[in-house]
Amino acid sequence: xxxxxxxxxxxxxxxxxxxxxxxxxxxxxxxxxxxxxxxxxxxxxxxxxxxxxxxxxxxxxxxxxxxxxxxxxxxxxxxxxxxxxxxxxxxxxxxxxxxxxxxxxxxxxxxxxxx
Amino acid sequence: xxxxxxxxxxxxxxxxxxxxxxxxxxxxxxxxxxxxxxxxxxxxxxxxxxxxxxxxxxxxxxxxxxxxxxxxxxxxxxxxxxxxxxxxxxxxxxxxxxxxxxxxxxxxxxxxx
Numbered sequence: 001x002x003x004x005x006x007x008x009x010x011x012x013x014x015x016x017x018x019x020x021x022x023x024x025x026x027x028x029x030x031x032x033x034x035x036x037x038x039x040x041x042x043x044x045x046x047x048x049x050x051x052x053x054x055x056x057x058x059x060x061x062x063x064x065x066x067x068x069x070x071x072x073x074x075x076x077x078x079x080x081x082x083x084x085x086x087x088x089x090x091x092x093x094x095x096x097x098x099x100x101x102x103x104x105x106x107x108x109x110x111x112x113x114x115x
Numbered sequence: 116x117x118x119x120x121x122x123x124x125x126x127x128x129x130x131x132x133x134x135x136x137x138x139x140x141x142x143x144x145x146x147x148x149x150x151x152x153x154x155x156x157x158x159x160x161x162x163x164x165x166x167x168x169x170x171x172x173x174x175x176x177x178x179x180x181x182x183x184x185x186x187x188x189x190x191x192x193x194x195x196x197x198x199x200x201x202x203x204x205x206x207x208x209x210x211x212x213x214x215x216x217x218x219x220x221x222x223x224x225x226x227x228x
Contacts, residue, residue: 004158033214043204043218056215090158094214103149104214106158 002026004107006091012113018079021110025072025093031055032074033104034066037088046089049074050096078112086114117142119205121219128195128226136190136222138179138205146207148172148181148188149216153202162190162203195226 005024013019025032033048033056045058049068066076072093078085088111092104122137140146147166151159163172168183177192188205205219 031214035216042220043216045215045217048214058215092159092214103161103164104159104216106151106160108156108158 004091004093004105006089006107006110008110009108010111010113012115013081014115015081015083017081018077019081019112020075020077021089021091021112023074023076023091023093023107025074025091026105029093029095029105030072031094031096032068032072033092033094034074034076035090035092036060037090037109038086043090046076081114083114086112088112117146117207117209117217119207119217119219121203121205121222124221125223125225128224130197130226130228131194132226134190134192134195134199134224136203136205136224138188138190138219140186140188140205140207142186142207142209144209146209148179149206149208150177150179150188150190151204151206151218153204153221155201159204195224197226197228200224200226 007022031050034046035043037043048056052068063079068074088109090109092106094104118141120139149164150162152162153159163174165172165181171180179188179190202221202223204221206216
C-alpha cells in the first residue's frame with residue numbers, strides 16, 4: 001500500500017511569508033504527527049493529530065499550527081517565516097498513535113528554505 | 116524531562132566490521148525504546164524496538180537490548196555492509212505520549228567496501 005506522502009518536497013520562501021505543508025497518511029492510519037529536523041536541533045516534535053483533534057504539542061511558538069481533516073490528511077502551517085525555520089519537516093502516521101504496540105511511518109519530508 | 120544521548124559521530128567502518136552505537140536515555144517513567152534509520156534522501160524507518168526492560172529488539176542483523184539498570188539501548192551489528200550506510204537515531208516514547216518521540220542527535224554511519 002502507498003506510504004506517507006508529503007507535498008511539496010522542496011520549497012523556498014522569504015522571511016515574513018507563510019507556508020502550508022501537506023501530509024497524506026497511510027490508508028487507515030488515524031494519527032498524524034509532525035517533526036522538524038535541523039542540523040543544530042535534530043529531530044523535534046511539533047504536534048500530533050488524531051481523529052481531527054490535536055492530541056499533543058511540542059515546544060514551538062504559535063506561528064506553527066496544524067490541522068487534520070476527516071480523511072486523516074493533515075496540513076501544517078508556519079506563519080511569519082524566520083530564517084531559523086529552514087528545516088526538513090517530516091510527517092509520520094500510525095494506526096492508533098500508541099507507540100508501545102505500533103510504529104511510526106515517516107514520509108520523505110518537505111524541505112523548506114527561508115531566505 | 117525526557118532525553119536521549121547518542122555517541123558522537125560520524126562513524127566510519129570497513130565492510131564486515133562490528134558496529135556499536137551507544138545510546139543512553141533519561142525518562143520519568145517506563146519508556147519504550149526505538150532505533151530508527153534514515154537512508155540518504157529518505158524519511159525515517161523503524162529498525163527495531165523494545166518495550167520493557169531486558170527486551171531485545173532485532174531486525175536485519177541489528178540488535179539492541181533495553182537495559183534499565185544502565186538506562187541504555189546500544190545498537191549492535193556483527194558484520195556491517197555498505198548498504199548499512201545511513202543515519203541512525205535512538206528514540207524513546209512514554210506510554211502516555213502518543214506519537215511523541217524524543218530523538219537522540221543521530222549517528223552518521225559510513226561503511227566502506
